[in-house]
Amino acid sequence: MFTKKNEKITLLKYWTTRYLATLCIGLLVIGILSVLWIRHSTLQHRLDIAKFLAEETADRFVSNIGGEPTPREKGGKILRDHDKTLGLEKPFIYIVNNDGDILSSSIPMRDDDRMSFRFPPSILQSKKEIQKVHASNDDIFYAVKAPIKSNNVQLGSVILLMAEKDLVKVNEEYRLLGIMLVSLALLGWLAIYLLTRRLSRPIQDVAKAAKQVQEGNYDIQLHHEVKEKEVHELVSSFKEMTSRLETLESLRAELLAGVTHELKTPVTSISGLLQAVKDDIVEGEEAKEFLAISLKEVGRMQKMVADLLEFNSFSANALPVTLESHDINSVVKEIVYQWQVTQEDEEIKIDLHLQDQSQQVMVDTTRLQQIFINLLNNAKQAMEEEKRIDITIHPLVQGEIAIDVRDRGIGIPEAEQAYVFERFFRGEGKKFKVRGLGLGLAFSKMIAKAMNGDLFLKETSTEGTTFTIIISATNAPQ
Template sequence: MKGKFTDEQDEEKRISLLRYWTIRYLVTLVIGLTIIGFVTGIIIRQSTLNKNLAIDRYLAEEVAARMLDQIVGTDIPTDGDAELFYNRQKLLELSGSPSIYVVDTNGSILMENRSKDHLNISSFSQKLISSNKEVRKLKNIDGKDYYLVKRPIALNDSVLGWIVVIQSEEELTAVDQEYKLLFLMVISAALLGWAAIYILSRRLLKPIENVAKAAKQVEAGNYDIELNEKVKEQEVYDLVHSFKEMAYKLEQLESIRAELLAGVTHELKTPVTSISGLLQAVNDEVVTGEEAKEFLAISLQETNRLQKMVSDLLDFNSFAANAIPVNKKPIYIGESLKEMVYQWSLIQDNVPIEVTIDKPDEDIEIYTDVLRLQQILLNLLNNARQAIQGKGKITITICLADAHWVAIDFQDNGPGIPAAEQDLIFERFYRGEEKKYKVRGLGLGLPFSKMLARAMGGDLKLKESSQDGTIFTITLPFDD
């Protein structure tokens, strides 16, 4: 109950992939565009300020030049043409209404064109007028910041006075139209980006949803699924294709499992039934004397075969759980394989199979478990003998795969493994169509051998198989 409640809680916290990505992308996009818009606004504001200050400097210079035309001697007139200021402002298309002052060298205002909203200045300080800075910022005057621009009225290298232009920072940085345009661009980019990620997410989401639905079908035991593999995205195609292949393999394995369960049950039931019948005949004295001894001998053989199958099952399960130790030691591979083949040939009752070993002139020393290697070799030899079913040839070739690996190719001239079965021969309990009706067993030989090879740091693979024969390759490392 507790686990179920936790699952329900977890399910409530989950959201769809479309919602997850679109919301997060939109939030990220808005934050990013807000930062970009803020920085861009600062740049626009500073650029506008610099441009308008440059215009104010030009205005001051123009007014100073025109004032020289009205000077008589060295005195600046105090009743000059006021239209001079207005015409200059109109000509330059100034932003706002800057205040223009004509100031003498002592800072007294001789003429002015000041709007009623601007600063009420009666005179300028000597320090401010004599400063070398042409542009100065006047901070927090009546709650506002202003910029002061001055240009000298000079005649024959003599400064007769100054033209002073004062304008508020608010007017100099007024860029409402640009801000509106920037705002529209940011909103448009956000909507376009959100729409793009929404459309792309929906396109990506559809095949993933189909795979999720197919996974539920597989979970329910239905392996006959339909998935559209016509997708352009490579990763999505790989996902869909791999899932279809997995479902197909699971369907095959489920069929094999049911078949093999029946096969294993039959294999174990047959000797038990034989033993029971034979012992019952002896016990009921249906047979006596030599015939009873023969029945007991057959019962003993069936018991040994039953023990062998049970032992194979136990060994396989134990090794699958990593419970069987692997003891490595240095051996000469050619000499060891020769001895293993000789021992196998002694118990084959004159089977007409020729086994040859091709090895380098100088034997190769490797570090491995000789007992486990012998188990692999005996499994391959027995499988080859069963496949050949008569006179044949087995060739074992030893060679160097590279500087770190030795390869042992095990080749027979049997009829080969059908192409449809080659991908399944290392599945536990699998037995081919031909073999399961002719040879008794559990189908654990090759899976067990592969596990042994991997436990020793190597591998066992089917190299090739055709009507001319089959080649298995054992790869083993030189060192531990």
């Protein structure tokens, strides 16, 4: 079966296979270095023992003969006592005189062979106690030499001749090293497998839950309590996101019904009024009044449609924002004045607190006026008894200007505060009292952000609500 080129692999398979490959490569390198170190240390250790054995044999040799060369029979017994001291299968120990003639050896030799063989002068005359010798068949031997002396006179030498392949042969150590490396590889793979499976399980559940959300099912259950901070935050954030999406989806359905109702109501009213005029149910002044009411409803419906079109256009960046430098005190005073002269309710009082030293800001005055109109209209609708609005301008440390708009209304319920800037959202207090689409605050926040500022709910209580507009300043106070 062929694997698709772009087919994704699971997190468990991805991490375990790559970790195992990395672990095996690392252990292989460690194994090679360990083998080289074992060979080197074993060779040095056995050569040191061979040197000690040669010296000890030379001392016993002199002790047994009283300073004269030992006959082969006695010397052979001494050598056979040490033939396995190194732990090697065939250690070759020779007693030679100063001319290189073999007097005795650890292995039986015929007299003809012993008399005909002579150690080369390069081994006998060298001052090195340990020498590396290359044989004719490319084998490598080590010759360990210890002089046989009596009264400071060298009578001969003890020579240990050992093959390098025998000196470095440590099969048991290699076997233990292999078992250890294989065990480490299996334990490492098992550990990463178990840890990755534990880590990937909540991620897989989140991925499955995301598919459910994609299909429109927001009722998901994630029960994993994980100790890892990042995974815990992922699961918790996803839970919060789905909970909020579920809330917004229910709000969307409810608000869509509300918007439909808001648009349907004036159409029904207009239809009934015009039908009454057409059927001559009303005549004269009453008919004119019916027509005036119809025109008023048409105007309200046109405004709602215009708000929808403008909001959509602004969302698509189709309506540009032109930022220019203006005096903040003058701009706010003019906007507040224009709003006041259009209000029929003269009982509303606005307390305007301007800066002592005015400051230049970068704004689009038309768009800023839209924000103020939305905030002032909302403040007017929220107030029932004390109809007073406070507008305060004050600088911020970040080189920005803040404008607080505070009403004396009943405040926004805590359950609704998180949704005041959602599109089409209208609180329970306004849903059946105030006609509208619930786009004012959402639109105002978009405008503020387009002017490199912001709009947020600063505080709200039963004593009133304060919204804050943030605007970028252009220079220091004059």
